[in-house]
Amino acid sequence: MKYGITESVKTINSKIKIKDIVLDIVEKKANAIKYFLEGEEFKQAIIFGAYLSGSYIAHTLIKDCEEVIIVDIHPHLKDIIFDERIKFMDLNKLQLELRNKTTINPDLVVDLTGLGGISTDILSKLDPKVLIVEDPKGNYDKKITGIDNTSERISFGNKKGVLKTYRSSKVSKTSGTMTLVIDIITDACKTINEIDGVLYVIPNLKYFEGTIFHEKDVKKFLMELNTPAITVSSIDYVEYELDEALCKNISRVNSYVETI
Amino acid sequence: MKYGITESVKTINSKIKIKDIVLDIVEKKANAIKYFLEGEEFKQAIIFGAYLSGSYIAHTLIKDCEEVIIVDIHPHLKDIIFDERIKFMDLNKLQLELRNKTTINPDLVVDLTGLGGISTDILSKLDPKVLIVEDPKGNYDKKITGIDNTSERISFGNKKGVLKTYRSSKVSKTSGTMTLVIDIITDACKTINEIDGVLYVIPNLKYFEGTIFHEKDVKKFLMELNTPAITVSSIDYVEYELDEALCKNISRVNSYVETI
Amino acid sequence: MKYGITESVKTINSKIKIKDIVLDIVEKKANAIKYFLEGEEFKQAIIFGAYLSGSYIAHTLIKDCEEVIIVDIHPHLKDIIFDERIKFMDLNKLQLELRNKTTINPDLVVDLTGLGGISTDILSKLDPKVLIVEDPKGNYDKKITGIDNTSERISFGNKKGVLKTYRSSKVSKTSGTMTLVIDIITDACKTINEIDGVLYVIPNLKYFEGTIFHEKDVKKFLMELNTPAITVSSIDYVEYELDEALCKNISRVNSYVETI
Amino acid sequence: MKYGITESVKTINSKIKIKDIVLDIVEKKANAIKYFLEGEEFKQAIIFGAYLSGSYIAHTLIKDCEEVIIVDIHPHLKDIIFDERIKFMDLNKLQLELRNKTTINPDLVVDLTGLGGISTDILSKLDPKVLIVEDPKGNYDKKITGIDNTSERISFGNKKGVLKTYRSSKVSKTSGTMTLVIDIITDACKTINEIDGVLYVIPNLKYFEGTIFHEKDVKKFLMELNTPAITVSSIDYVEYELDEALCKNISRVNSYVETI
Numbered sequence A, B, C, D: 001m002k003y004g005i006t007e008s009v010k011t012i013n014s015k016i017k018i019k020d021i022v023l024d025i026v027e028k029k030a031n032a033i034k035y036f037l038e039g040e041e042f043k044q045a046i047i048f049g050a051y052l053s054g055s056y057i058a059h060t061l062i063k064d065c066e067e068v069i070i071v072d073i074h075p076h077l078k079d080i081i082f083d084e085r086i087k088f089m090d091l092n093k094l095q096l097e098l099r100n101k102t103t104i105n106p107d108l109v110v111d112l113t114g115l116g117g118i119s120t121d122i123l124s125k126l127d128p129k130v131l132i133v134e135d136p137k138g139n140y141d142k143k144i145t146g147i148d149n150t151s152e153r154i155s156f157g158n159k160k161g162v163l164k165t166y167r168s169s170k171v172s173k174t175s176g177t178m179t180l181v182i183d184i185i186t187d188a189c190k191t192i193n194e195i196d197g198v199l200y201v202i203p204n205l206k207y208f209e210g211t212i213f214h215e216k217d218v219k220k221f222l223m224e225l226n227t228p229a230i231t232v233s234s235i236d237y238v239e240y241e242l243d244e245a246l247c248k249n250i251s252r253v254n255s256y257v258e259t260i
């Protein structure tokens, strides 16, 4: 708590930070995948897409896999991997390896690359025993549905599942972790603005994907997420209410793998 | 326009910047005051509160006043004044002058200090011919109404007016320029998120009042406002739609002086 | 509870009926007036406007007034008065009496007629000791503000108050009891639709003012209000949640008399 | 247009009636099915579920089918069928026929019964060449997803499709025609309430399914739908705006058959 412009008004931050919301969502996605895999064990797992859930999902898979490799088109995303047991490979490297056909022979593939992501070509070459593709679609949107090709990507492997993530009774246009984080914070702000004594509510959002994908600065990106999700100008101490509104919105996220 | 994570998705900024919205609102407030003053001319005008509209309102009054003084409790707010013809005085200096009773004898006083602002005591000492007090209240909020004392402040002077600013059919808890800016951007985001092909919408907001009042860095504050109001991740080019949604929301702001 | 189309789905009504919401609002308005009057006693009180709060406000004033008269332009609104101690007079009758200057000499006048209601002419003739005028304006709306003349009506009497009623942090365009009821039910529906397992939510609203003012059928009107405010199609029993959402919205209504 | 309580205020109905919205949605569903069937011709089509789209969908299928039969569990729903060329059979009758195995041998089956509707048992007995099942799910809702068994129902036939219907960027909990109608009207009301000069907005909704399923009165039900969708109390003539807001919301409905 700090005072605002005058002592009549206080400035209050949510205890919940943006990164806490990210963590909650990627945990739900990881759990959905674990549940689908039913404790099965794998020799080699390849996860496509390090950002934003890939790194955490890899971390939860490591104990059931002899080897977990994250493949990303952007080499600098190696820096987002926090678990040292995970291998990183950029897409070029993978394609080279595939031509040589030596080290790459995954029995589990998880594709988190979403809209405009990996080609079905690569998936067909890998042809894993188990394939999970994340469906990038959230609530129905004609144009997003138009460019999505999840159903084509899911045509390989014996056991096939589509990872879906929605916010119950709320609109999110994609299942992307960042989309969900933004929508959760924005919706919580609406509720908070209706609390008696609140003057205004600030969602502490910026175009974070510019930092990580255009500036290519993973460290700065992670620091930016280490920020209270919401700041409020208020007459009363409403810390508790801020976090409560965020929690309620976070709890609306549901993730599950639909068997195909 | 830039591409997003992959080339399937674009990143688009609104042309309208945060400072454009600020300017539109302070213009409306200034016009409301001009309209109330009906072209009357003044010897000395004192405006209490430099931030956020005070500086601009002073600027529009200068041509009908021999002297315009802005008084603020925070000395560093001198830096927010862009029109060199305006004098700045901090509150201590004014109180000193008042004791000496020499230079200070305003025929127009505009109080923009809002919640927890100047004491009625000072207003009673100045006792100007014309007094305008900005009502900080927006839509009804019990607690804000509880600490507001506009009606007490408006008991001096011959001609008295209360400056009121609302967003038609929308909720804003105060008439403060910053409150209105935040609510305009937040509400525009909701509309934009419903456009086909939009993945997510980011209101480029942060706690700007921390920069100007806690860090006391006016320059950085002004730079921070020089940012596109909204950034969007989208399949199509929706520049036009972004600015349209902002404009519609900006046009809902109405400011007028109610004669008492 | 009943089943819906199949036994998988239930149909549930709120316990709270439309008339319960009406009663809560008119009680708040009546209390605001009582509080303003501070237990003062009156010889003759005239209330303009029987519908929708007038009848109840008259009922609460009777114990501090020797005589309470409701005046309405519509003679058939006599039927909305449930307390037999209240006298009813239609506007024509009042004007006749005023010309003869015999029985009419109120020390308290309450004008609830709102937009397009009684002329200031009549109020000036009555010139009561205490005058209360209900401000029909809710949240700022340019056109409603344009046709409202509350400030002109409030220019008579020694003690003057304006009755204001708002929904905290929510938009209602007028302070009219019917407007508030409709907005409360509509807003509660939004919340209820976000409950897990709810299929759809029906606000049991129709153009009730058609029944009472065009059909001139007060009895039917009262029967129509004797309906559950909301009906829901749902998988679970959500009776409690229905009423809770309504209660929360009802509690946002605030009514008070502002001394002029 | 009529005047409201006083001549300052008008009462305005939308030209669009509830039945117009119903028709628009069932047309979209029918078109989605026609598009999926690609002009194929059938000997015998069976449609399960007469209400609310079944009757219209049957009507559009008749020109490509030698025989179209609607089967419903409620015998009185025969009355909702307006095209005399369609045969009606209640569920008991169908089950009798199935035991005798004479007349029933459909090459097209469309299941519109939704949550708690027909058993997969019957679908397996019919085993048609083409099977279309309407997915009752709208936006993700945990409990509705929990009781839905669309994926089990769609396990028969050579060509299989799931009929899906959503409101783009808006929340509807089911794809049911009635759900969509209610949500369209409710959402349009929100927009209309923000028009300058509008006092209040009434969605002309009631629990219509009570009339048709509990009272079993199809005629009365159809009459109830023959009502303007929205009534408004307003200072200005806003007929055009009412219908525009409804149209925009109606146009958000998208229906398509997803091939399985």
Ligand SMILES: Nc1ncnc2c1ncn2[C@@H]1O[C@H](CSCC[C@H](N)C(=O)O)[C@@H](O)[C@H]1O
Binding pocket: A048, A049, A050, A051, A052, A053, A054, A071, A072, A073, A074, A077, A091, A112, A113, A114, A116, A117, A118, A119, A134, A175, A176, A177, A178, B005, B006
């Ligand atoms: N062809 C490709 N091969 C490998 N990685 C790719 C790729 N195209 C995109 N990517 C990577 O896939 C990620 C897409 S963003 C994925 C977000 C994720 N589904 C979530 O919800 O958290 C980025 O890290 C991007 O660099």
Ligand SMILES: Nc1ncnc2c1ncn2[C@@H]1O[C@H](CSCC[C@H](N)C(=O)O)[C@@H](O)[C@H]1O
Binding pocket: A005, A006, B048, B049, B050, B051, B052, B053, B054, B071, B072, B073, B074, B077, B091, B112, B113, B114, B116, B117, B118, B119, B134, B175, B176, B177, B178
């Ligand atoms: N007692 C006092 N005397 C002078 N200035 C004061 C004051 N208390 C607060 N202020 C100043 O008044 C301003 C309050 S913020 C005012 C915002 C303005 N009404 C708008 O809508 O734009 C700040 O600049 C603050 O520093």
Ligand SMILES: Nc1ncnc2c1ncn2[C@@H]1O[C@H](CSCC[C@H](N)C(=O)O)[C@@H](O)[C@H]1O
Binding pocket: C048, C049, C050, C051, C052, C053, C054, C071, C072, C073, C074, C077, C091, C112, C113, C114, C116, C117, C118, C119, C134, C175, C176, C177, C178, D005, D006
């Ligand atoms: N000139 C007039 N004289 C007396 N009654 C009038 C009038 N014009 C309108 N009325 C009556 O005043 C009422 C207006 S509706 C008032 C609603 C009330 N403010 C509430 O919120 O409950 C109606 O009963 C109408 O018949």
Ligand SMILES: Nc1ncnc2c1ncn2[C@@H]1O[C@H](CSCC[C@H](N)C(=O)O)[C@@H](O)[C@H]1O
Binding pocket: C005, C006, D048, D049, D050, D051, D052, D053, D054, D071, D072, D073, D074, D077, D091, D112, D113, D114, D116, D117, D118, D119, D134, D175, D176, D177, D178
């Ligand atoms: N077991 C069953 N066999 C046949 N019809 C059934 C059934 N169970 C329910 N029905 C019928 O199926 C319909 C369910 S309501 C269907 C609504 C439709 N999907 C729409 O969106 O318009 C009702 O007409 C009901 O009577």
